[in-house]
Amino acid sequence: MSDQDALTPRVFLVRHGETEWAKSGRFTGITDIQLTETGATQVSSAATTLVGPRKLLDPFRLAHIFVSPRTRAITTFKLLMGPFSSVIEIRSLWKEKGLDLEKEWNILRDGCEGGESSKQVTDRLDRLISQIKVIQRPYMNGDEPADVLLVAHGLIHRCFVKRWLGFSIDFDLQMMFAPGAIAVLSYKNNDIDKPALHVGVALPPSDEDTVKEWYAVSFGAGALAVVTAAVLVLVLALVLV
Secondary structure: OOHHHHHOOOEEEEEOOOOHHHHOOOOOOOOOOOOOHHHHHHHHHHHHHHEOOOOOEOHHHEEEEEEOOOHHHHHHHHHHHOOOOOHHHHHHHHHHOOOOOOOOOOHHHHOOOOOOOHHHHHHHHHHHHHHHHHHHHHHOOOOOOOEEEEEEOHHHHHHHHHHHOOOOOOOOOOOOOOOOOEEEEEEHHHOOOOEEEOOOOOOOOOOHHHHHHHHHHHHHHOHHHHHHHHOEEEEOOOOOO
């Protein structure tokens, strides 16, 4: 990552770890289920490598955190930050009700019975993106830390990426987002009007001595509690998987 890009505010998307339903490819929706043991390990492994002072996701560069209220997302957030603190079933029902006579059901275009419409999801994501830009706009040149963290679900994250890039949520942009994975969005050339996708992000150089020194000072002086209290955690009801 260039020095310029390192100063540009970023948005980190974190998908919750594996659940039994995610493993079988089912849409979880508002069903509140726990991570599997594998899911917890996925997140913990990512946290060890990517989260911490001078790492890719530095807790002290976060201005805001958004976490889905579902247990799987909250658990993922806690495991990630640590001391910092079914398609076939739906398609069958759709056919039984005669709702896909003209074209095959697509969750991004057609939604789910009793759920949000495509327009409602789009409007919700656009409001969130606008809120993020308000947070980050004053600091496009890295004057102050202004990264944002979103911990939620695979499908809504894929929709978020499309809206971030200006596409409709049913635009045919093929994406893969594994459970427990982290994606990074930002802005090209430090321009708030050029939201972009980091196709590849270089990890910051590790400096074990600096990290050890930071831990000694932070925990000794109680600075961690002060910084944590300064981070505003907003809960966003991202209920789609």
